[in-house]
Amino acid sequence: NAGVTQTPKFQVLKTGQSMTLQCAQDMNHNSMYWYRQDPGMGLRLIYYSASEGTTDKGEVPNGYNVSRLNKREFSLRLESAAPSQTSVYFCASSETGDGYTFGSGTRLTVV
Amino acid sequence: KQEVTQIPAALSVPEGENLVLNCSFTDSAIYNLQWFRQDPGKGLTSLLLIQSSQREQTSGRLNASLDKSSGRSTLYIAASQPGDSATYLCAVRKTGGFKTIFGAGTRLFVKA
Numbered sequence: 001n002a003g004v005t006q007t008p009k010f011q012v013l014k015t016g017q018s019m020t021l022q023c024a025q026d027m028n029h030n031s032m033y034w035y036r037q038d039p040g041m042g043l044r045l046i047y048y049s050a051s052e053g054t055t056d057k058g059e060v061p062n063g064y065n066v067s068r069l070n071k072r073e074f075s076l077r078l079e080s081a082a083p084s085q086t087s088v089y090f091c092a093s094s095e096t097g098d099g100y101t102f103g104s105g106t107r108l109t110v111v
Numbered sequence: 112k113q114e115v116t117q118i119p120a121a122l123s124v125p126e127g128e129n130l131v132l133n134c135s136f137t138d139s140a141i142y143n144l145q146w147f148r149q150d151p152g153k154g155l156t157s158l159l160l161i162q163s164s165q166r167e168q169t170s171g172r173l174n175a176s177l178d179k180s181s182g183r184s185t186l187y188i189a190a191s192q193p194g195d196s197a198t199y200l201c202a203v204r205k206t207g208g209f210k211t212i213f214g215a216g217t218r219l220f221v222k223a
Contacts (some may be wrong), residue, residue: 042200043213051208058210090154092165096175099145099160100202100211104153 002026002090006091006103013081013110021076021106030095031099032074033058034066036087037105043090049074081110113138115203117214124191125222132186132217134201139179143202146175146186149198149216158185158199163206191221 004025013019025032035043044060049068063085065077074093078085083110091103113135124130134144143162147155159168159175161184167176167203172185184201 012125031210033209040215043202048209056209061202073207080204083128092155099157099159101145102147102155 003013004103115214
């Protein structure tokens, strides 16, 4: 019962470096999401994909890009990391009418 | 714009006490409301999901209610245990969209 799997779990980047966060779900959900969680600010939506082949901006999309590779996978890319992107990143998936299932998160530090 | 507020931000209770966590939202046009639990350094675990047409949901010692007209939801935890210590978040999904807005959470500490 894997659910939503995120990799890596931890990452340290230098300012200006790039990286891709991977997310895969095995529940055949249509919708997938990327959130960031910062102390005192709750979770904020970065990007989402309502269905395979579509992506849309959330509340805080600047500095990020996403790819919905297929129905299972939704990746988040930081092209040029900045210290302000230090955060914990969560991937989630859902099906219409159902609630969310979250991955265990990626803790990213940009120095 | 939908805003979700959770009060209190932190709560400490003795073991065995019944308690209520509050969640309020500004736009009553919601699709559903979900309560999550988050342990330190971990992801979010879904506790209860209430559809907009429902008034409450129950799971074990947990009961969540929804009052759309007043923009409020409560999570009732009966006979609290130290293992209930965690942060509890509510999340509101808007009607007609895919965006869900999260509250900042209530950090609960249950003392043995």
